[in-house]
Amino acid sequence: MSSKLSRLDFLRFSALGASTLILPRTLSAAAKKTKKNEANDLINIGFIGLGQQAIHLMNGFITIPEVRVIAGCDVYDIKRNRFVERVNKYYAEKGIKNKVDMYIHFEELLARPDIDAVVIATPDHQHARIAIAACKAGKDVYLEKPLTFTVYEGQRLIEAVRANNRILQVGSMQRSMSEFIHAANVVREGRLGKISFIKAYVGAGPKPYDLPKQDVPAGLDWDLWLGPLSTSFYYNHEVVPLITEKGGDECWGAWRWYKGLGGGYTTDWGAHHFDIAQWCLGKDGSGPVEVLPPSASPYDCLTFRYDNGVEVAQMNFGEGQAVKIYGENGWVMVKRGKFAASSPEFMPNAVDQKAVYETNVPHYQSFVDSIRSRRDPSVPVEVGHSSCTVCNIGNIAYELDRPLQWNPITQKFMGDEAANKLLHYDYRSPYTLE
Secondary structure, X not given: XXXXXXXXXXXXXXXXXXXXXXXXXXXXXXXXXXXXXXXXXXXXXXXXXXXXXXXXXXXXXOXXXXXXXXXXXXXXXXXXXXXXXXXXXXXXXXXXXXXXXXXXXXXXXXXXXXXXXXEEOOOHHHHHHHHHHHHHOOOEEEEOOOOOOOHHHHHHHHHHHHHOXXXXXXXXXXXXXXXXXXXXXXXXXXXXXXXXXXXXXXXXXXXXXXXXXXXXXXXXXXXXXXXXXXXXXXXXXXOXXXXXXXXXXXXXXXXXXXXXXXOHHHHHOHHHHHHHHHHHHOOOOOOOOEEEOHHHOOOOOOEEEOOOOOEEEOOOOOOOOEEEEEEOOEEEEEEOOXXXXXXXXXXXOOOOOOOOOXXXXXXXXXXXXXXXXXXXXXXXXXXXXXXXXXXXXXXXXHHHOOXXXXXXXXXXXXXXXXXXXXXXXXXXXXXXXO
C-alpha cells in the first residue's frame, strides 16, 4: 500500500470538494457518451444489487424525468423478478416505453455501451471491486455507504475514479437533508465558537457470526454472493433476506451486523453520523489522530481524537442515532427529522419531520447534475473514503482493544504493524481489485 500513498495524497487533497471539475485527458467514446450536454438527452442507469436499499434508491431515481432505469443485476432471482416488475409497473403507469434487462453477472451489465451510470447497492464487501470495474468501463457511479469494506479498497477506488475521470456520488444522503446542512452551517460558520466535544451515537460494532447454517435456496448463487469472502461463511436467510408477500424484504440484510461480513453499527450508522461529525469539523479528506476503544476511553465508549483537540465519542445520549456538538457558545443536536439547540439563535426555520429519508431525490439529483456538468457531486469519493476510514479504524480499535495512533495523511497506524495488517484482508482466488 505504501507505494500508492504519495499519489493518493495528491489526488485526495487536489480533487476534494464539490466544485471539482472532472477534465477528461482523452475524449473516448465512453466519455463522449456520458458527457450528456444535451438537455433532452436521457441518462440510462443500471442497478447492481437489488435488495431493500436498492428498491428505495430506485423509487427515488426513477422519478427524475431525465433518468431511465434500463437494467438490474443481482445474484438472487426473486430480487431480480421484484425489481423488473416494479420498474415496468412504474413506466407503464406513466405511459413511458422502456425495456429493462436483468443480469446475474455485473460484468455483463457494465459491458453495455448504452448504460451511462450505475447504482451499486450490494453488501459492503462487493462495493470496491464493482465500483472500480464500473469506472474502468466508463460508467459514473452512485455507491451506497459505507464506501468500501476496507481502508485499502477505498484508496484503490479513489485512484480508479480519478484515473478514469468518473463521477462518483456516495450515498451519504444526510448531507442533502436540511437539518444536517443547518447543523454543519452553524458549526462551520463559527456560531458555536470553538468546538470542544461531539457525541455521535451510532451503536455497537460487529459481533461474531453465529446464525445457524441453512440450505441455500434455489435461485440464489451463494458463491457469487460471497465474492472475495471466504467460503467458510455459510448461508442463513437473515443474511440474504427473503421477500414477504407484500414485496418487501423480511428484514435488513443481517450480513451488516456480523464480523467478516459487515462492520456492525460502526459502519452502518457510523458512515452517516461520524460523517456528519467530520463535515462539521472541516475534516473531510482527513481524520482523527487517535482511536480509543471503550476500555481506554474516558467516556467508556469508542472515541476519536483529532489534531485540534476535539474528541468525538460514540456515546448514547438518549436520542437514538444522533449527533450532538458542543462549543463554547452552546450546543446543537441533530438527527433525522429533529433539530435541537441550547439557544433559539441556533435553530433552523423548520425541519421536515415527514421526509422519506431513504428516498432522497435531491441527493440523487446531485449525482445526475454532476453527470451532466462533469463536476464532483455533493459527496465525492474522497469524502466517502475519509468518513468510511473513521468507521473502519474504529472497528480495528474494537478488535485489538487498545489505543491506536492514526496518521490521516499516510493512512496508516503509527508504529503498529499488527493494526496496519487489518486495513485489508486477503481475497479468495480468483478475486482481485484489478
